Structures are given as structure tokens and as C-alpha cells.
Amino acid sequence: MKSLIKFTLNDEPVEHLVDNHITLLQMIREDFDLTGAKEGCGAGECGACTIIMDGKAVNACLVLGVEADGCEITTIEGLAQGSELHPLQVSFIENAALQCGYCTPGMIMTAKVLLDENPHPTVDEIKEGISGNLCRCTGYKKIIEAIQFVADNN
Amino acid sequence: MKFVGKSVKRVDGIKKVTGSLKYVDDMKLSRMLYASVKRSPHPHAKILSINVEKALALKGVKDIITGEHYKKRGGLYLEDKNFLAVGKARYRGEAIAAIVATSQEVADKARKLIDVEYEVLPAVTNAVKAMEPGSPLVHPDLGEYYWVPVFMPKPGTNISNHYTLRKGNAPEAFEQADYVVENKFYVPHVQHVPIEPHTAIAQMDVDGVCTVWASCQSPYAVRQALSEAFDIPLNKLRVLSPAVGGGFGSKAGTTLEGIIIPLAMRNPGRPIKLTYTREDEFENAYVRQGLHATIKTGVNKDGKVIAVQNEFIWDGGAYNEYGVNIAKAAGYASAGPYDIDNVWTDSYCVYTNHPVGGPYRGFGMCEIHFGIEQNLDMIAKQLGITPVEIRRINGMKPGGTTGTGEVVPVAGLQECLEQVSFDIKLNEKTEVKEEHLARGKGIACGWKAPSMPNNAASSAIIKLNEDGSAHLLVSAQDIGQGSDTVMTQIAAEVLSISPEKITIKTGDTDHTPYEWQTVASRITYSAGRAVYEAAKDAMDQLLELSQIKLGVYKRDLELRDGYVVSKIYPDKKVAIADLALGLNFEDGSAVHGPIIGRGSFIPPNIRNADKKTGLGDHPVAFWTYGVQGVEVEVNTETGKVRVVKVASCFDVGKVMNPQLLEGQIEGAIVQGMGTALFEELMLKDGKVLNPSFVDYKIPTSDDMPEMIIKFVENPEETGPFGARGVAEPAMVPSAPAIANAIYDAVGIRLNTMPLTAEKVLNAIKAKKQND
Numbered sequence: 001m002k003s004l005i006k007f008t009l010n011d012e013p014v015e016h017l018v019d020n021h022i023t024l025l026q027m028i029r030e031d032f033d034l035t036g037a038k039e040g041c042g043a044g045e046c047g048a049c050t051i052i053m054d055g056k057a058v059n060a061c062l063v064l065g066v067e068a069d070g071c072e073i074t075t076i077e078g079l080a081q082g083s084e085l086h087p088l089q090v091s092f093i094e095n096a097a098l099q100c101g102y103c104t105p106g107m108i109m110t111a112k113v114l115l116d117e118n119p120h121p122t123v124d125e126i127k128e129g130i131s132g133n134l135c136r137c138t139g140y141k142k143i144i145e146a147i148q149f150v151a152d153n154n
Numbered sequence: 155m156k157f158v159g160k161s162v163k164r165v166d167g168i169k170k171v172t173g174s175l176k177y178v179d180d181m182k183l184s185r186m187l188y189a190s191v192k193r194s195p196h197p198h199a200k201i202l203s204i205n206v207e208k209a210l211a212l213k214g215v216k217d218i219i220t221g222e223h224y225k226k227r228g229g230l231y232l233e234d235k236n237f238l239a240v241g242k243a244r245y246r247g248e249a250i251a252a253i254v255a256t257s258q259e260v261a262d263k264a265r266k267l268i269d270v271e272y273e274v275l276p277a278v279t280n281a282v283k284a285m286e287p288g289s290p291l292v293h294p295d296l297g298e299y300y301w302v303p304v305f306m307p308k309p310g311t312n313i314s315n316h317y318t319l320r321k322g323n324a325p326e327a328f329e330q331a332d333y334v335v336e337n338k339f340y341v342p343h344v345q346h347v348p349i350e351p352h353t354a355i356a357q358m359d360v361d362g363v364c365t366v367w368a369s370c371q372s373p374y375a376v377r378q379a380l381s382e383a384f385d386i387p388l389n390k391l392r393v394l395s396p397a398v399g400g401g402f403g404s405k406a407g408t409t410l411e412g413i414i415i416p417l418a419m420r421n422p423g424r425p426i427k428l429t430y431t432r433e434d435e436f437e438n439a440y441v442r443q444g445l446h447a448t449i450k451t452g453v454n455k456d457g458k459v460i461a462v463q464n465e466f467i468w469d470g471g472a473y474n475e476y477g478v479n480i481a482k483a484a485g486y487a488s489a490g491p492y493d494i495d496n497v498w499t500d501s502y503c504v505y506t507n508h509p510v511g512g513p514y515r516g517f518g519m520c521e522i523h524f525g526i527e528q529n530l531d532m533i534a535k536q537l538g539i540t541p542v543e544i545r546r547i548n549g550m551k552p553g554g555t556t557g558t559g560e561v562v563p564v565a566g567l568q569e570c571l572e573q574v575s576f577d578i579k580l581n582e583k584t585e586v587k588e589e590h591l592a593r594g595k596g597i598a599c600g601w602k603a604p605s606m607p608n609n610a611a612s613s614a615i616i617k618l619n620e621d622g623s624a625h626l627l628v629s630a631q632d633i634g635q636g637s638d639t640v641m642t643q644i645a646a647e648v649l650s651i652s653p654e655k656i657t658i659k660t661g662d663t664d665h666t667p668y669e670w671q672t673v674a675s676r677i678t679y680s681a682g683r684a685v686y687e688a689a690k691d692a693m694d695q696l697l698e699l700s701q702i703k704l705g706v707y708k709r710d711l712e713l714r715d716g717y718v719v720s721k722i723y724p725d726k727k728v729a730i731a732d733l734a735l736g737l738n739f740e741d742g743s744a745v746h747g748p749i750i751g752r753g754s755f756i757p758p759n760i761r762n763a764d765k766k767t768g769l770g771d772h773p774v775a776f777w778t779y780g781v782q783g784v785e786v787e788v789n790t791e792t793g794k795v796r797v798v799k800v801a802s803c804f805d806v807g808k809v810m811n812p813q814l815l816e817g818q819i820e821g822a823i824v825q826g827m828g829t830a831l832f833e834e835l836m837l838k839d840g841k842v843l844n845p846s847f848v849d850y851k852i853p854t855s856d857d858m859p860e861m862i863i864k865f866v867e868n869p870e871e872t873g874p875f876g877a878r879g880v881a882e883p884a885m886v887p888s889a890p891a892i893a894n895a896i897y898d899a900v901g902i903r904l905n906t907m908p909l910t911a912e913k914v915l916n917a918i919k920a921k922k923q924n925d
Contacts, residue, residue, distance in 0.1 A: 035180035036173020038399070040349045041432040045847035048349055076173035085171065093167035096813040099821065100634030101170030102349040102399030108171060127855045134847070136347055136400050137634045138817055139824035140855040 005069035010034075010078025018065040024058075025049045027065030028075055036076035036105040040134070047133030050106035051075045057113040059132075076105035079112070087150045088112055097146035099137030107133045111147045119154040121147075157646040158875050161813035162653050165639045166632060177397045178369045179353040179429050186355070187216055187421065189414050189428040190261035192251040192268045193438065194243030197279070197507035197840025198292070199272035201242055204251055209267040214260035217420055218268070220251045224416050228383040229475025230375070230407060232301040232314060234293060235510075237383065237412030242275070244292055244472035245507055246840045247437040254417045254426050277840045281469035281504040282446050284312040292472060292505035302607075304762060305478045314470060315478035315503040317485035319768030321559055322496035324452075327461035331452030335533050339525035340906040341445040343469065343835040345436050346514050347852050350399020352439050353429040354411045356418035364418065365392045368411050371401045371631050372671035377663045379408040384415050388663075395661035401633040402825075403513035404440045406673045407476050436845035440512025441835055443477055443503075444469035445484075445521040449529045452496075457539050457547040459530075461496040464488045466522065468501070471508040478503045480511070483605035484518030486768060489557030490526040491567050491601035491779050492548040497557045499768070507840045513673060516882035519602045520826065520889060524907060527598035527890030531897065541597055541894065542575050549599060550779060552868075559769045566805025566866040567599060567779035577801035577862045578783030584798075590791045593798070594899025597783045600886030603774035604674035604879060608760040612684035613667040616645060616692045616751035622716050622731030623655040626688075629669035630681035631661055635881050636814035637677045641685045643811060644874050648689030650713040651730070675778065675879025678810060682874040684753040692751025696730055699737040699746055703728050758872060776870050776878050780804030782823070782887035784859075786895040793915025795896060797827050800888075801862040807870040807878040819863045819884045826888020828853040832908050 001020040006013065009032065018027055028034045028051070037060055040048030044062040051060045052074040079086040088108050091097070098104045107130060114121060114129040121129065126147050127140075135143060169175035206218045221240035227233045238249045251268050255261035276290045283289060289312060293299070297309030305315045328334055354368040364386050370376050373393040381388050398405060414426045430439060445468055452461035466484050470477035485501035514520075534544040550556070550565040574597060575581075584593040604610070615627040626645050632638040638658045646653040660666055669681055697708045700718035704711070704726050711718055713730070720726035732738075736746040763770025783801040788794075800823050809815055832851050836843040844850045869876025889907060897903055902917035 035176065038350065041847050043846060046349060080172055089171040092171045093163055096164065096817050098167065098170050099817060100398060100400040101175060102177065104170050105173040127858065131854045131856045134349060134852060134854065136349055136825065136852060137821045139820035140858045141820045141861060142817055144855065
């Protein structure tokens with residue numbers, strides 16, 4: 001079974017015939033070749049697949065593709081304006097807040113929503129805000145500093 | 155220096171923050187097929203029959219193979235494994251059959267249609283019992299297997315390697331010691347948990363060329379293993395590792411690649427992809443081996459340790475092709491970073507019907523130091539001296555002697571010890587108001603050498619471009635540690651051009667030169683030295699041409715900011731861009747041709763130790779020493795331990811990139827903390843009970859402690875700019891430092907990891923009853 005859905009993907013309106021049983025993550029990766037969001041566990045536990053859906057950070061592996069109907073979806077690929085990086089992306093590089101990079105797209109999307117909702121978070125609020133995104137490389141310190149850096153310049 | 159020692163930003167940063175870096179699972183190739191693996195539900199069972207008819211009949215299924223199709227055994231140090239089980243399954247989850255189909259969905263569906271008939275065999279689930287006579291054997295045919303001669307398997311038993319170290323006369327020294335302390339420790343299996351699960355694609359072309367795209371740390375080692383297993387010549391087998399989403403050792407060997415290659419060979423022209431699920435990752439990728447350790451220490455009243463005797467029994471799981479080297483590495487490091495005259499060690503790698511043990515960050519070292527460092531604190535307590543004092547007395551100093559009898563010229567351990575004691579304020583107790591919270595501080599030392607063959611080699615090529623930019627080719631793999639950036643910095647420094655002018659290319663056995671493996675904290679040291687040599691070679695060619703061009707002796711020339719410049723007359727110079735393709739003369743003729751720098755490196759003069767005694771004067775490339783200090787807060791009502799602060803100091807020889815190096819240490823501290831406090835692969839009757847993030851927790855941002863990171867720099871003579879490795883050593887002292895801090899806080903000793911709230915609370919209760 002397939003459904004025709006309409007939604008906004010990285011600021012562009014799209015119409016898409018989607019298999020009813022596939023996840024939003026599968027849809028954006030397989031159907032749209034947007035592979036920035038990763039599948040780390042497929043169970044909503046690691047956050048590597050985090051995208052933004054109507055302003056909320058969402059684990060795309062827990063949502064069905066058809067649920068995108070009528071929504072505004074932003075993936076990591078939609079964050080930079082052309083070659084101009086988003087301040088969070090710049091800050092992650094400047095603060096060495098990434099290593100293997102597999103959690104990075106999800107981490108940045110979570111951080112974006114965190115700062116959209118709370119432009120001046122405390123360190124504890126940042127820690128709590130990204131606690132659903134697992135990183136095995138960095139020990140989190142530089143990620144928190146990178147987010148703090150953007151908040152300080154907000 | 156201009157670039158080395160500076161926090162140059164990651165060269166792979168933009169690709170990673172924009173999500174545009176393609177990892178293997180992101181790749182979609184035309185006409186791609188998808189694989190699924192049928193796995194054994196039993197930890198130990200004879201395979202009586204495999205019926206694939208129903209599965210083959212399913213629409214979309216292209217092919218199914220079993221172990222019977224490719225029976226050749228393989229393995230890095232001991233050839234004991236098949237990629238698909240032959241005859242019997244030796245762990246729960248072992249691959250029995252592999253299906254390839256037009257979609258993942260169909261492949262997974264077909265998997266369920268395969269019927270396998272088993273005869274269940276008694277499972278070996280305890281490594282200590284597995285060594286007892288009469289235990290069922292996991293590999294009854296061990297005697298027929300090939301192994302690298304430095305290892306010592308015992309055919310007819312479950313022992314895949316028995317390493318021995320006999321330095322001095324330990325039995326006699328114990329007789330003379332004022333005190334003898336003996337303790338047992340247990341470290342359970344844990345998993346590496348890279349956020350990217352294992353994944354690979356294989357394609358066999360009709361002309362016999364096989365291409366493998368794998369998330370792997372070591373493309374050349376994978377190529378070698380696959381070439382041997384499937385009889386494909388090395389020039390017809392290309393392994394690419396485009397990106398690796400975390401390894402920590404789990405992607406060091408060859409795992410799922412060996413399952414899809416036979417499928418690719420039978421289905422030419424079709425790329426075949428296999429990606430592990432998180433559950434696979436916990437059960438069917440490598441795990442860190444469990445360790446049963448007994449450590450006996452003899453010490454004199456003055457605090458001098460005069461003898462140690464160790465027994466390490468490693469639960470290596472079903473296949474020990476890599477694990478045998480873990481037992482060996484732990485054996486030759488078994489004295490710890492201490493100068494002890496009498497050492498007696500037996501380190502056994504033992505087959506069980508558990509998941510396959512493999513290399514995990516600092517393999518062997520994290521595990522043995524959990525015991526060594528707690529034992530030392532217990533001795534200090536008995537002698538009435540501080541943990542720092544006993545480490546000052548016994549800790550390695552320059553000119554000291556290791557457990558294998560090697561005299562070490564460089565050892566920054568004592569400087570690290572003083573730095574950490576100062577940074578963690580070891581002598582000051584933090585007061586907390588809440589009665590149910592207790593604070594404590596602890597320290598632990600650690601050391602590690604690269605656990606690799608003596609001849610583990612590296613190479614690099616630098617191609618100069620006609621605009622003065624360059625390409626750097628290496629097969630060192632950036633698995634997150636930042637090697638692409640550091641290799642670029644080294645080349646930039648020698649060539650005196652900015653890192654932006656250098657593009658690094660890695661991970662393609664057809665196009666990037668040989669690298670043994672990205673493991674063992676050896677890349678900055680070994681691949682870095684090869685890059686250094688390649689850049690020097692290019693420099694030498696540039697200077698040769700310049701002395702003709704400028705009429706200045708080579709010895710008076712140097713590279714400076716993209717030019718070859720006379721050291722005496724700085725206005726005499728030529729741009730390296732003008733020499734990139736050779737030297738042109740006024741009459742239109744030219745000589746030399748393109749500048750290509752070549753660098754090769756093997757750590758010099760590493761020799762085998764004596765097989766019986768383990769003694770050797772230079773058995774490893776170098777030792778890395780360091781110390782961690784930890785402050786914990788223990789909730790005496792719940793037993794929950796919070797790591798408040800960690801101070802770390804390592805002797806890295808040379809800080810190549812401060813920011814990236816800090817990141818390595820911070821990651822190691824938090825990873826070490828996870829294994830110390832809550833990580834454990836729960837095994838029951840050979841079954842992994844917690845193969846998911848719901849039941850196997852790794853640290854989150856909430857768990858992160860305050861971290862103080864320091865370094866000392868005693869140069870490594872053979873390393874580039876004096877650098878030595880540190881990525882793994884940084885994790886080694888974490889767990890024992892936490893255990894020692896818990897003792898300081900609430901006076902309890904826990905000899906088994908992890909130090910869970912439940913164990914801590916029970917120990918606190920037991921202590922209260924005894925008090």
C-alpha cells in the first residue's frame with residue numbers, strides 16, 4: 001500500500017508516493033537520498049536519526065513516512081544555506097565537537113531545536129537537551145561547549 | 155613550528171557537520187542486492203541439516219549460501235574461524251546461512267523460511283571451568299589449525315594461547331617479602347558500541363575483480379584476510395573504507411565482509427550490501443573479552459614491591475583468532491607501569507561458547523589495570539602509606555626495567571603522577587552537606603604499548619601539484635580520532651605549505667599505499683612517521699632541483715611558505731609550484747619530472763621475546779604512560795556513583811594538535827567511566843540478555859564529569875616530531891581510579907566490574923554490619 005503525501009522538505013514543497021510501512025528515516029534516506037540522518041539503533045534510543053519535524057526534534061526511525069504529510073521537515077542537508085554553514089555547524093568544527101561524525105547530524109539538529117526553543121540555555125539545560133543523542137567518541141564536553149558558544153553569540 | 159602543535163581544524167569537518175560524508179550504509183549502487191544472515195539460536199550445536207528450499211522459492215531471493223560452500227578457515231593470528239559456520243555453531247548468533255535478495259525486506263523474510271536442524275551440545279560458558287580437564291571442547295580440531303608461531307595454543311584443551319612471563323625468581327621473592335597480598339578480580343564482557351553499526355558492500359565483476367566497500371579500520375588487513383579466505387589475488391581485490399563511524403577496535407578485523415564476498419562471487423556484477431542491526435552489533439560483532447584475574451603481590455615494609463604473580467584467564471568466546479594476542483599483550487604488560495624485579499605471569503586465552511572476543515581500545519590493559527591498580531592501593535593501605543607514595547616508589551622512571559626486562563630510556567609516569575595529584579587535589583577532601591552523599595578521590599596509573607607484530611609497517615605518498623598544492627595518500631583510517639588532520643599537519647610542517655593546500659586521500663587499497671592496521675594507537679606514531687619521511691623525500695627532490703636552479707648548495711636551502719629559499723640570501727628563491735613537474739631550463743629542456751615523495755616506516759629493532767620466559771630487551775615499539783585522578787560522589791542510600799571530576803595526564807611525547815588530543819582523552823575518560831560504572835554484556839547460558847540501548851546503557855551527556863586534561867612531552871625518539879600514541883592508553887586507568895575513589899569515599903572494595911549502584915549499596919550494607 002502506498003499513499004500520496006505532501007510536505008515541505010528542506011524548504012521545498014514535495015509530493016511523494018510513499019510505502020505506508022516504511023519509516024520517515026527510510027523515506028528520506030532511500031527515496032530522497034538524504035543520508036545525513038543515520039540509523040544507529042532503529043529504536044529511538046541513540047538519536048543519530050534526529051531530524052526536525054514542525055519545529056520539534058524527532059527520531060525519524062520512530063515515525064512513519066506517511067506521517068510527514070502536511071509537515072515541515074528539515075534534515076541536516078537543509079541547515080546550511082548553500083555553502084554558508086549554520087552557526088552550529090561552524091561552532092562544531094571550531095570547537096572540535098565531532099570525531100567520527102556519525103552522531104553529528106543528529107546532534108546538530110537536536111541542538112538547533114534546543115536553541116530555537118531556549119536561546120540561552122544553561123550548561124545543565126544543554127546536557128539535558130542532548131541526553132537523547134548518544135556519542136561514543138567525544139565524551140560530550142566539546143559538543144556542549146560548541147552549543148554554548150552559539151548560545152553565547154545569540 | 156607552524157602547524158604541528160597547533161589546533162588545526164579537522165580537515166573532514168565540513169563534510170561531517172553537513173551530513174554530506176558518505177558512510178558505507180549511505181551508499182546506493184545500481185542493481186544492488188541486500189543480504190540477511192540466518193543465525194544459530196544455540197551457543198553450541200552440531201548442524202545436522204539446513205533446508206533452504208522454501209526460502210529460495212520466495213520471490214526476489216537470488217541466492218543462499220551456507221558454510222558448506224566455503225570451508226576454508228581463516229584468522230589473523232590463529233586460523234580458527236569460518237565466516238559461515240561449518241559443521242557446528244560455536245556461539246549463539248553464529249552465521250549459519252546468508253541470503254541475498256532484491257530488497258532487505260525479502261532477504262529478512264527468506265531468513266525465517268530457512269529450516270535448520272541442530273543437535274544441541276553442552277555449552278562452555280565459563281572460561282575458568284573451560285580450562286578444567288573433561289570440559290567440552292569448543293574446537294576439538296585445534297591441533298590441525300595454523301597459528302603464528304609466537305602463540306602457544308594447547309590442542310586437546312580449550313586453551314588457544316598460554317603466554318608465560320618469568321622474570322627473576324618470584325617464588326623466592328615472595329618468601330622474603332614482608333607482606334603478601336592476593337586478590338581476585340573479574341571484568342565482564344562489554345561492547346565497543348560505535349554509533350555506526352558494521353556495514354559492507356561487495357561486488358565481483360565478470361573480469362574477476364572484487365571490490366569491497368567496508369566500514370573498517372584496516373583496509374589492507376581486510377584485503378589480506380579476504381584474499382586468503384577466498385583465493386582472490388591481491389591485485390584483483392580492492393578494499394575501500396570511505397568513512398568509519400567509530401571503531402574502537404570493533405572494526406579492526408574482518409567480520410561481515412567474509413559473509414558477503416562468497417555471495418558476490420556467485421552473483422557477478424551485483425553489489426551486495428550487509429548492514430548489522432544494533433542487536434547484531436551487541437551479539438555478532440566483536441566484544442571485549444571477559445577476564446578472571448588473580449594478582450598476588452609481595453612487598454617490603456619500605457613500600458618496594460619485590461614480586462608479582464598473575465594469572466589471567468581470558469574468556470575469548472567462540473573464535474580467538476584476534477583474542478590470542480590480547481592474552482599475550484596483557485601478559486607482557488602484566489607488571490603494570492612499575493619497576494619490579496620478580497614477575498611470574500600466566501595469561502590464558504580460552505575458548506567458550508560466548509560471543510567472539512576481539513580488540514577493544516587498549517585491549518588487555520583496561521582489564522588488567524582494574525586489578526593491578528586496586529591491588530596497589532590495598533597494599534599502600536596495609537603499609538600505611540598513600541596511593542601516591544607507593545606509586546612514587548614503584549612507578550617506572552627513565553632507565554627503569556619493565557616486566558620483560560626491557561630498560562626504558564623514556565618514562566614520564568612520575569611527572570604525570572605529580573600533575574594529576576595536584577589537579578585533582580588528592581589530599582583535600584570535599585565536604586558535602588547532604589548526609590547521604592559521600593565524596594572520595596582516587597588515582598590510578600596506566601601504561602600500554604602498541605600490541606602489534608614487530609614488522610607492522612606504514613607508508614605514504616605525497617604528489618606535488620603544479621600550483622604548489624599537494625595530495626597526501628595514506629591508508630591510515632580516520633575513525634574519528636583525527637588522523638586525516640594530523641597526517642596533513644605533519645606533511646604541511648615539513649613542506650612548509652598550509653594544511654589547506656594539502657588534500658588527504660585514504661582507504662583505498664588500489665590507490666593509497668600500504669598501512670598495516672589502524673589500531674594500537676600507532677597511527678600518529680607510525681603512519682605519521684611515514685608521512686614525515688614522504689614529505690622529507692619530496693623536500694629533498696625540491697632542494698636537489700633548486701641547487702641547480704639557484705646555484706646555492708643544498709645544505710644552504712630550506713622550504714619556506716611554498717618556496718625553496720636560500721638560508722643565507724633570502725631573496726634567492728624558487729616557488730615549489732615551479733618545480734612540481736621538474737626543473738625547466740631556458741633552452742626549453744627540462745629534467746627530473748613530477749615531484750613524488752615516498753615514505754615507508756617500520757618501528758626499528760623490535761625483536762621477539764623469548765617464548766618460554768617472555769623476556770626481551772625490545773619487544774614493543776614504545777610504552778605510553780599516564781595517570782588519572784577521579785573524584786566521585788557516592789549516594790549511600792541508593793549506591794549510585796557519580797563521577798564528579800577527572801584529572802588526566804599522559805606523556806604523549808609531542809602534542810600534535812591540542813584540541814583533537816583533548817577530544818581523544820575526554821572521549822576515553824567517558825568511555826572508561828561507562829565500562830566502570832554500568833556497562834556489561836549480560837550473558838546467560840551463552841545468550842546475550844541485553845542487546846539493545848534500552849538494556850545496555852552507554853554514557854550520555856548527563857553522565858559527563860568535569861575534566862582536566864594535561865600532557866607531558868618526553869619525546870619518542872622514533873616518532874614524528876617525538877610523538878607517541880595515546881588514544882587507547884587514555885582509557886586504561888579510568889575504571890580502577892573510580893574504584894579507588896569509591897573506596898576513599900565509603901571504604902568498600904569491589905573486585906568485579908561494573909561498579910553498579912546495586913553492588914555498591916550491598917557492599918555499604920555489608921560493611922555497616924561488619925563495623
